[in-house]
Amino acid sequence: KRIAPLWESRPEDFPLAWFVLEHATGLIVHSRAVQGLVRAAGYAGPMWVVPHPAWPVPAVAPERVASGPVVGCFGVVNASKRVPELLRAFADLRDGNPEAVLLLVGPTSPGFDLDRRLQRLGLDDEGLVREGWVDERRLWELMAGVDVSVSLRHPTMGETSGVAIRSLSLGKPLVVSDVGWFSELPDDAALKIPVDAHEVETLTAALELLVEREDVRAQMGAAARRLAHEQHDLARVAELYVAALEEAAGGAAVGDAVLREVSQAAADVGISPEDAEAGEIARRLAEVELGR
Numbered sequence: 001k002r003i004a005p006l007w008e009s010r011p012e013d014f015p016l017a018w019f020v021l022e023h024a025t026g027l028i029v030h031s032r033a034v035q036g037l038v039r040a041a042g043y044a045g046p047m048w049v050v051p052h053p054a055w056p057v058p059a060v061a062p063e064r065v066a067s068g069p070v071v072g073c074f075g076v077v078n079a080s081k082r083v084p085e086l087l088r089a090f091a092d093l094r095d096g097n098p099e100a101v102l103l104l105v106g107p108t109s110p111g112f113d114l115d116r117r118l119q120r121l122g123l124d125d126e127g128l129v130r131e132g133w134v135d136e137r138r139l140w141e142l143m144a145g146v147d148v149s150v151s152l153r154h155p156t157m158g159e160t161s162g163v164a165i166r167s168l169s170l171g172k173p174l175v176v177s178d179v180g181w182f183s184e185l186p187d188d189a190a191l192k193i194p195v196d197a198h199e200v201e202t203l204t205a206a207l208e209l210l211v212e213r214e215d216v217r218a219q220m221g222a223a224a225r226r227l228a229h230e231q232h233d234l235a236r237v238a239e240l241y242v243a244a245l246e247e248a249a250g251g252a253a254v255g256d257a258v259l260r261e262v263s264q265a266a267a268d269v270g271i272s273p274e275d276a277e278a279g280e281i282a283r284r285l286a287e288v289e290l291g292r
Contacts, residue, residue, distance in 0.1 A: 012155050012157060015041070021043045026045060026248040027045065028047075028241065029047060029050070030051060031181035031184055032049060035047060035049055046247070050240040051237055052237075054165050054229075054233060054234065056169075057169050057170060058137065060141045063145040069100045070101050070103055070147050071146065071150060071207060072102075072145075072146030073105070073149075075161075076106050076108075077107065077112060077114055078109035082177060082195075086102075086152060087117055089201075091122060091127075092204045093204055098127075101129055102123070103128075104128060104130050105130075105132075106131075107133045143167065147172075148173055148207070148210045149167035149172040149174050150207075151167065151182070152193065152203075153180070154195045156181070156182070158180055159181065160181045161176075164176065164185075168224045168225065171224050172224060173217050173221050174191070175193065176193065177192070177194075178194045179195060189220055189227050191206040191209075191210070262281065
């Protein structure tokens with residue numbers, strides 16, 4: 001039996017960011033999860049949470065790989081993407097939904113015996129469409145053609161999933177692991193699977209819900225597209241980067257000036273500190289560590 005190297009089995013125990021943290025005068029991170037990890041590591045400098053930008057969706061024709069419901073999983077195929085658990089859950093799903101198809105796209109990690117797992121679960125002859133590495137355009141075509149997008153991860157080093165962001169932009173209902181950045185996704189756009197002893201059963205139930213309920217898929221897809229537009233819009237993210245860089249260059253003076261401008265603008269349109277809008281403004285300011 002292959003013994004996984006430490007960088008696969010225990011990557012969280014060997015962080016390599018210490019050199020950056022020692023010398024950084026400011027940090028931009030994509031999630032509150034990473035913000036917490038950085039603070040726990042002892043970094044006390046200024047930090048801004050800026051969402052991962054959403055790619056503009058290209059004009060591509062969706063590629064349907066089957067006539068029945070298609071569940072897509074995109075990226076490197078390995079244990080940390082919870083592929084073993086996904087395969088087991090999908091095999092269970094097909095007991096009651098034999099028309100469902102799993103689309104697995106991406107290169108297989110060395111040492112991960114995908115073929116053997118497929119044979120053992122009876123997914124080698126039917127129920128699965130396999131594609132290896134694909135270029136960017138082909139990736140968009142395949143992602144646009146699925147009904148459900150699965151993006152599982154454990155362990156996580158705090159990364160934000162580019163595949164998940166693409167899925168949001170395409171308006172696809174997401175199934176994710178309840179860890180790290182993924183846990184921050186709103187419940188109306190993503191079903192979150194705890195990484196525990198019941199992971200496979202919970203994942204099976206989530207897939208059954210989305211495969212069997214077109215109305216749930218439509219509701220989650222609309223929420224996903226809305227999230228991509230409101231939180232991950234490229235122009236909005238660029239503005240947050242500019243604000244962070246300006247504050248980093250000007251320090252507290254810039255931050256104070258921004259707060260004054262925001263407060264004055266709110267007062268000009270009649271927003272008082274007791275209004276719900278004021279709370280939302282405060283939340284947005286907290287995202288970039290202003291007004292704390």
